[in-house]
Amino acid sequence: MTLGFTPAVEIYGANATLLNERLIQWEHIDSSGIESDQIKLLIDVEGLEGLPSLGGRIGLLVGYKESGLVDKGVFVITQRSPVLYPLQVSLIAMSAPFSEADETGFKQRRSASDGPITLGALFRELTMKHGFSPRVAPELESKRIDHIDQSNETDMGFLTRVASIYGAITKPVNGLYVLAKGGQLKSISGKTLTEVVLSVTTDNRPGDRSFTSAVINEKSQSKYxxxxxxxxxxxxxxxxxxxxxxxxxxxxxxxxxxxxxxxxxxxxxxxxxxxxAFNLKINCPGPPELSAEGVIRLDASWPRIMQGRWAVTKLTASGSREKSYQCVVDANCLDPTQ
Structure with a gap:
């Protein structure tokens, strides 16, 4: 993987000019499962009249000037938090169409029974009523469910549980709701998730531009x-x-x-x-191609115990405009027997 030298970030959509001119810091949290992706922006509002509006749709591009930017999707501004001194405002934007009114009952718990039905049909029924466009992996479409009960769960929590029965994950992104097998390289949302190869430099130490740290947590497997x-x-x-x-x-x-x-x-x-049983946390310069449910491969430059393929469960990227771009990667082992 080749990275550039100059971190870059660009906002597009509502109030894009203002946000780009006054952006101080940014953070992008990309998670697997029911948790919606979100971005946090810290904006300098000194001398401004008014604030960016709630409900505005903004997009995020991150990467490096030398190697290009990667589109991280479109988000809806759901929270504003002004700060008196220094005069700033923190914006939080979510990738799913959440609203305080919760007109569709997205956050409400309920109990119901379903079946006989296919997994694809159940997924479409529950996601479409909340305003999402569903995407279902072909191999999961026709899985038959004779009967299943939803017991005091939100619809999305229920779907996450049902998907886990078939080794699958559910994820809201850009107005879509996807159902797919974990660790797939091809996202059914239409975006190709490439396998990102990470390397460690021979002179890997704090202060180096490409410094990478990592810790592997091998839990005891004797319990179960x-x-x-x-x-x-x-x-x-x-x-x-x-x-x-x-x-x-x-x-x-x-x-x-x-x-x-x-x-x-x-x-x-x-x-x-x-x-x-094998969890990995990496802190490294931001690879813009990386995303939750994508796959990273640690090559021969890593210690033997860390080498191999890992499925990203959560990615937290952050930086300040043209100054830094760091990622914290949480991943589970895809090759536990190797």
Whole structure:
């Protein structure tokens, strides 16, 4: 990966000229799952009359002057926080169409039952009523759900739980809501997520422009080496179990509706346990191509234990205009057996 030398950031959309001229600091938080992406901007408003309006739509471009900027999407300004001295305003903008009124009940918990239905149909039904345009990965479209209960959950929390049964993730971005397998290189929102290769310089030390630090947290896997999912056999009138892996087993709390669903839940949980045992946090100069649910590959310049492919779970990028561009990357191991 080749980075430029001069960090650059550009805002487009509502009040773009003002925001670009007076931008002090910026932060972009890109997360997997139900959490919506957001940006935070610190603006100098000394001598200005009025503030950027709530509800305005703004876009963010970040990168380097020498190698170009990458579009991080469009966001809606949802919060303003003026500061008296120095006279500044902090703006928070979200990638999903949130509003204080919450007209569609996006934040409301509810209970309901669904089925028989396909995963794709259920996802479309619940996302479209909140104003999103749904995108479903083809391999998940026709997954059959005989019956499933939503129990005092928001619609998005419920969909995140259902998606996890099939080893998938849900994510709001730019007015879309996507359902896809975790760690996929091709985003179904239409954006190609390239595998970003990260290297460490031979003279990697604090003060160097490309200084990179990292810590790997390998959790003990002795607590759970397998899992048990249950399902109700209505014909026999008994609860049955699906057991995968080795003892000790984690017993999953929620009962599945049939054997196939229980098997999918157990397989997904076992994969999650394997991957969650290896967590990586990297602090490095910002690679603008990187995003949550993208994949990074740590090459041979890294210590052996860190080399390999990692799925980004959260990316926090920040900087000041033309002065700095740093990223904090949280990732889970994609190759737990290697």
């Amino acid at each position: 080496k397998g899992c048990i999912a249950t399902w109700w056999d209505a014909t026999a009138g008994i609860e049955r179990k699906v057991k995968l892996g080795l003892s000790p087993f984690r017993i999953l709390r929620l009962r599945s509706q049939n054997h196939d669903q229980a098997l999918a839940v157990a397989e997904g949980e076992l994969r999650r346990l394997e991957r969650a």
